[in-house]
Amino acid sequence: MESGIFFSDYRSDMALRRMPLQKVRTGLLLVGLVVFPFLATPYWLNLANQIAIATIGAIGLNILVGYTGQISLGQGAFMAVGAYGSGLLTVRLDVPFYLSIPAAALITAVAGLVVGLPSLRLKGLYLAVATLAAQQIVEFVVTHWDGLTGGTEALVVPAPELFGARMNTDGRFYWILIVVALAVALFAANLFRSRVGRAWVAIRDQDIAASAIGVNVFGYKLLAFATSSFLVGLSGALLAHYRSIVTWERFTIEVSISYLAMIIIGGLGTISGSFFGASLIVLLPAMINTLGRSLQDTAPWAATVLPYVQQGVFGLVIILFLVLEPEGLAKLWRNVKDYFRVWPFSY
């Protein structure tokens, strides 16, 4: 049990994980992640992979929305750019996936810069509407530029090969995704302790005050758009190689909305929140599905209303979190931690 926070050198004071308990939790998490694929069924591995991809995308979106305060409804479009970018590089130019994925992420970052340009003049809901338009336009381009994307036809991406092994199973892809997701989380966590991260938070909290203390508001906004889109493009590219099929239906406005839901439910401006939110939004429909299937024998009508139940619950969860716990799952997790930190002597 702790009785206070004492450090005798700057190194340990500035460490990412300062408390013994934090270190224990991080260790447990890492061990859990390594052990997980050996214990899990393919079903759970699939879900874990989806969560990993969604977490990367959610962290990307959180940089933009949660930390910099720029609302974006264009997540689906950025993921499309990443997915098609990497997919096309692999299919048309035979670029290996470990080069095509970063390249696609860079392309998405440039796209993010372009979409970010209106943020020079617009903020709040005007920016949200502008990104909504960008989303619609990218969707249109993807479905109508047959020569490049194949239009509404699916783009088939061959399974990637690494060290001579084909990464075509959930179990193998898991390792790629986990390494990338952990790297992204670590990168983001450190980013927010840096000059750049603090500048973003300053812009989010009060942009005029930020510019008064010398933050180049427009430059940092663009940087936020670029960094965010880089990560979102990364998750889109990973999704392309993981699914090995790219279709435009995976990148509609619904996707933008579900990612916004992830970071709202998880907690705006937190890394752990991105993970919690991604997990919930991935697991929720899966759980409802399982529930519906288990009811199939007793209540056959359950299967027919299943999609609507999923949709309704999705909406309901968003509303309930916003009304009851606007700071999201990350806050709930913090509450639990605070409770146990001094447990059983809470005073």
Add this chain to the structure above:
Amino acid sequence: MDADVFLQLTVSGLSNGMVYALVAVGFVVIFKASDVINFAQGEFLLFGAYLAFAFIAQFGLPWSLGVLATLLTAAMIGLIVERLVLRPLIGEPVISMIMVTIGLSSLLRAVVNGIWGVRPKAFPNFIPSGEVEFLGAIVGIDRLLVIAIAAILLTVLTLFFRHTRDGIAMRAIADDQQAALSMGISIKRVLAVAWAMAAITAAVAGIMLANTVGVSHDIIFIGLRVFPVVILGGLDSVPGAIVGGGVIGLLESYTAGYTTSGLELIVPYIVLILVLMVRPYGLFGKEIIERV
């Protein structure tokens, strides 16, 4: 370019545009009163169309009663939504407001689909559907009637804002909440009225759509089409919504008529971006957007 093709496109564009205008007015009313962008406006529309379908086709009410029942139910839904979802969030940041209406849209959509399914329904049209010759071109009566009904309703709404107590209170709140409060205006009441009105105008638009294009799930997409309309006209301007609706409707209709590649799907959004870059407060909006 044939003159009668042009006229037909104009009439169908205007009739779509007037539906957009009706939906947009609901949008504007809510924005004026509470600074909330309502992403669930398309679902209100959907609800209106399906409620009318339920009352008229399923319960067999005569259409006048059916329409009345639809409007009343829609108003109730608007009130309930305001009370349960929006009121707890007064004063929260923009992102929460946007997200809560998005959540709402998902929930409402699920309810509609859960009750009525997703397959298109046959609607017993009560707006006569024949064709007439109008200035030398053949146009549908239903289209002309839609334009007429929308024009009447929009005039009534404009008068409402000019001359009634609630309308003026709404404008006062849009202007300055604090000052309005200190003059004894009840914000709660005005917000409730705003949501009820938005639901009613959307329901009217839904009924019109049910008559002209049928009752189907696709109605939702009109909710997203409204963004170009309100941005073009100005987020807080009722005349702006009407003009914006007309312009976007015509633009879509002409691009659909004179080009082939489906461009009409994104032309409104291109207009939207241009307007945002040049004149973010729109044609008639109040110029209070904050610059950074």
